[in-house]
Amino acid sequence: MIRPLGDRVVVKQVPSEEVTKSGIVLPDTAKEKPQQGEVVAVGSGRLLDSGQRVAIDLKVGDKILFSKYSGNEVKIDDVEYLILREMDILGIIV
Amino acid sequence: MIRPLGDRVVVKQVPSEEVTKSGIVLPDTAKEKPQQGEVVAVGSGRLLDSGQRVAIDLKVGDKILFSKYSGNEVKIDDVEYLILREMDILGIIV
Amino acid sequence: MIRPLGDRVVVKQVPSEEVTKSGIVLPDTAKEKPQQGEVVAVGSGRLLDSGQRVAIDLKVGDKILFSKYSGNEVKIDDVEYLILREMDILGIIV
Amino acid sequence: MIRPLGDRVVVKQVPSEEVTKSGIVLPDTAKEKPQQGEVVAVGSGRLLDSGQRVAIDLKVGDKILFSKYSGNEVKIDDVEYLILREMDILGIIV
């Protein structure tokens, strides 16, 4: 497993053509479309200039939307993951 | 539904050719034209370097103007939404 | 009407070929020429990293000069307005 | 008259081919050459992130040198002025 550093999270990507249980389907237009994923690991949070560490507003299991083209891919035990920064995550599907 | 992170809001876009009840019509000139929408979800706010979280100056139901070409599109139960940052929102129609 | 957010103001533009009562005429040279307008609404002010909100140094009715090509146009009840950031406003005609 | 905002000053430009009483002549080389002017109005000063307003280190009547290509031109009662930021002003001729 990977422990992400700082403001990073590890995300298991859900293919964008897949329809989730909550019924979200991504539209097919010219605008940038977000991608879906599930959080599998969360870093210790962003460090402010004041020296304060701010916990990431996400927990393992959260279903998220994130910006396409963001993050770094990695494969662990034949499963593909993405390492994303908190700022690349748009919202949580609730 | 989507819970937006940080300084983001979820907005239901109003097509720009549509005339709203308040009578705003967008002009047809060379300058960048704002788009209209209605706020459906509001994030926890922007985090300052001091560690202070600043609530977004918007609430669900606000009719807003935002910069064209900003935000990420997402479709939920066949309705299109935009996830915008607070800084992309110009003002509230009151 | 529009309530501008943060450091933004709503301005009723005065066409640049028009001569105002204070006698200001904009020159016809190669340099960037400012535009004139009248403030019709003022946001709550810029938020500093310290968390302090700083009131905009303008009030409704102020005649202002602002940088050309700045701001977003919007038409309300057939009147054209601009939504500008405080930083795009050069000065007040007094 | 114009009251400049923030860290801006209004300057009456002195044509660069003119020789001032203090005997400064601008050289004719490839490097960027400063321009001369006289301060006619001074803004309230730059606002620091700490919330402190810092008075501009200039007063009306100061003869200044400023970077070419900086500022915005404006004509008042047939006299041309420039609205400059304090950072574009190199020094005071004393």
Next chain:
Amino acid sequence: MIRPLGDRVVVKQVPSEEVTKSGIVLPDTAKEKPQQGEVVAVGSGRLLDSGQRVAIDLKVGDKILFSKYSGNEVKIDDVEYLILREMDILGIIV
């Protein structure tokens, strides 16, 4: 040996075609793929604007993933190392 300065670490690179004991294999896609390495030296940490020095969240022996194309190569006693900044390190393989 090298003592890295500030927020830098010295890393012994593991060739990306090599499969580690933890079973991580890097995928062969278009996205940027992270590289693997082992930390051999850690700097004193990043200096915040507040004057606080923040220890690097890594220790000698950590197996890490880092962004491709980051860092500076150096060879010591015929072994190749990379000098990376903490921000280029994505996570720790645990």
Next chain:
Amino acid sequence: MIRPLGDRVVVKQVPSEEVTKSGIVLPDTAKEKPQQGEVVAVGSGRLLDSGQRVAIDLKVGDKILFSKYSGNEVKIDDVEYLILREMDILGIIV
């Protein structure tokens, strides 16, 4: 004479082909070569975001090295000067 503003200094340039008494000759290679000069006036110093003014670490008469292509030229009583920012000054010849 010129009183430089803020973090600026006025420098009397020494032609780079000239050999100074301290025996420094500038090499003729591809890398950027510094220029020599003598400080003739010093500004009040850089203003930090905390509101503190930091005196420039230079005094009138200092022989300095500065980055080529930096600063603004000005001629006073037929002598050429440069107005430089403190950050463009590499060191003092002692």
Next chain:
Amino acid sequence: MIRPLGDRVVVKQVPSEEVTKSGIVLPDTAKEKPQQGEVVAVGSGRLLDSGQRVAIDLKVGDKILFSKYSGNEVKIDDVEYLILREMDILGIIV
């Protein structure tokens, strides 16, 4: 001699084809290769926005690695030196 300003150091460069006593040889690959040098003078340190001056984490005599293409060359008494910023120095050979 040169007294470097702020966060700068003066370094006597060691040609990169030379093998030092500590046995470091620089590899011949496509990645950016660091250069070696010896510190001969150290500035007073970087000034933080808080007004605190932070001593450079280097002393005269330190053998260092620094990024290629960084710094300014200068020749003193026929010896070539480089003036580098602390941020361009990767580590100390110990």
